[in-house]
Amino acid sequence: MATTPGSTPAPKTNHIGLTVIEYKGGKTTLCAGCGHNAISERIIDAMYEMGVEPHRVAKMSGIGCSSKSPAYFMSKSHSFNSVHGRMPSVTTGAMLANRTLLALGVSGDGDTASIGIGQFVHLMRRNLPMIYIIEDNGVYGLTKGQFSATADLGSVLKTGVINDLPPIDTCALAIQLGATFVGRSFSGDKKQLLAMLKAAIAHNGTVMLDIISPCVTFNDHEGSTKSYKFTKDHEEPLHDVTFVPHFEDINVEYDAGETINVKMHDGSKLRLHKLEEDYNPTDKLHALGRLAKAHQEGEILTGVFYVNTQAPTFMELLNMVDEPLATLPESRVRPPKEVLEKCMAALR
Numbered sequence: 001m002a003t004t005p006g007s008t009p010a011p012k013t014n015h016i017g018l019t020v021i022e023y024k025g026g027k028t029t030l031c032a033g034c035g036h037n038a039i040s041e042r043i044i045d046a047m048y049e050m051g052v053e054p055h056r057v058a059k060m061s062g063i064g065c066s067s068k069s070p071a072y073f074m075s076k077s078h079s080f081n082s083v084h085g086r087m088p089s090v091t092t093g094a095m096l097a098n099r100t101l102l103a104l105g106v107s108g109d110g111d112t113a114s115i116g117i118g119q120f121v122h123l124m125r126r127n128l129p130m131i132y133i134i135e136d137n138g139v140y141g142l143t144k145g146q147f148s149a150t151a152d153l154g155s156v157l158k159t160g161v162i163n164d165l166p167p168i169d170t171c172a173l174a175i176q177l178g179a180t181f182v183g184r185s186f187s188g189d190k191k192q193l194l195a196m197l198k199a200a201i202a203h204n205g206t207v208m209l210d211i212i213s214p215c216v217t218f219n220d221h222e223g224s225t226k227s228y229k230f231t232k233d234h235e236e237p238l239h240d241v242t243f244v245p246h247f248e249d250i251n252v253e254y255d256a257g258e259t260i261n262v263k264m265h266d267g268s269k270l271r272l273h274k275l276e277e278d279y280n281p282t283d284k285l286h287a288l289g290r291l292a293k294a295h296q297e298g299e300i301l302t303g304v305f306y307v308n309t310q311a312p313t314f315m316e317l318l319n320m321v322d323e324p325l326a327t328l329p330e331s332r333v334r335p336p337k338e339v340l341e342k343c344m345a346a347l348r
């Protein structure tokens with residue numbers, strides 16, 4: 001739109017005509033500097049830049065500081081704060097009722113890897129279309145900083161308590177079980193996290209992103225392996241991640257020897273540049289081996305570890321109709337009386 005000198009320019013809009021304000025949420029009540037706040041900011045940017053309609057998003061969470069964070073982005077979206085560790089089953093139900101929604105689950109390392117581990121593993125093996133984010137700080141922030149199951153062996157609490165149990169690597173677990181887009185990022189790595197979130201929005205299947213998100217109040221001291229300093233010092237990006245959405249026709253030249261180009265379901269492109277020699281993100285065994293090596297060497301490997309755009313989703317496996325079950329009329333969801341009578345007769 002043309003502006004006359006002195007007039008206020010029209011606010012910038014995305015490709016569906018919305019301003020970034022439409023993607024904002026309530027004011028955060030989390031501690032200043034909490035990694036979770038930075039993740040909320042990146043979710044707002046990613047949804048805005050991808051032109052997702054806010055009313056199509058279902059924000060799902062469990063219990064924890066991380067699980068509170070959906071209140072701080074996208075106020076115009078649907079939202080459900082479930083019981084501790086139970087977000088996977090509630091999301092599965094919501095998606096089966098309305099498959100046109102974009103499910104965005106936000107969980108914590110406690111909510112996922114401690115109380116919620118049973119639900120998490122079953123979700124990962126179903127390839128339900130959803131984005132599952134773990135805001136991983138290695139502690140139960142909301143209940144004052146006890147170690148969670150992702151805390152590293154030897155990590156020290158502020159009180160001097162040393163963690164003597166090995167961590168669960170949620171990325172390795174998700175890959176092994178069947179999630180089809182798995183990666184790790186860091187709340188402080190704006191560029192990488194934004195590109196990964198945009199690719200996650202384009203993926204049709206289970207996306208599992210473990211995002212290191214330091215807890216400034218209970219786990220950001222010397223001796224913690226989930227502090228800002230430790231993560232910055234040990235982060236080892238596997239590649240540079242860039243994402244080209246299908247509605248942007250950008251033809252950037254890339255060196256095929258150094259870049260893997262993954263075509264997403266909607267025609268968008270995920271580009272992984274400067275890969276380690278022969279790293280193949282579609283090879284499950286390779287990804288698992290590389291994660292084990294990173295663990296052994298004490299490096300925090302980040303990037304997209306595994307992508308599979310071919311596996312059937314849970315909706316396909318269940319032969320779901322295209323229309324959302326939630327809006328089908330009763331005449332189509334309820335078998336007529338004669339069908340029931342026939343079944344009963346067959347049992348006599």
Ligand SMILES: Cc1ncc(C[n+]2csc(CCOP(=O)(O)OP(=O)(O)O)c2C)c(N)n1
Nearest residue numbers: 064065066084108109110111139140141142
């Ligand atoms: C059934 C049940 N058990 C225990 C609790 C107590 N509780 C609340 S939040 C939480 C852990 C949260 O940790 P995490 O998921 O890592 O989130 P963070 O606060 O670190 O972001 C626990 C144990 C609870 N609310 N409900």
Ligand code: SF4
Nearest residue numbers: 031034065141215216
């Ligand atoms: S206690 Fe920790 S996890 Fe919770 S809001 Fe504060 S910094 Fe974030």
Ligand SMILES: [Mg+2]
Nearest residue numbers: 108109139141
């Ligand atoms: Mg936590």
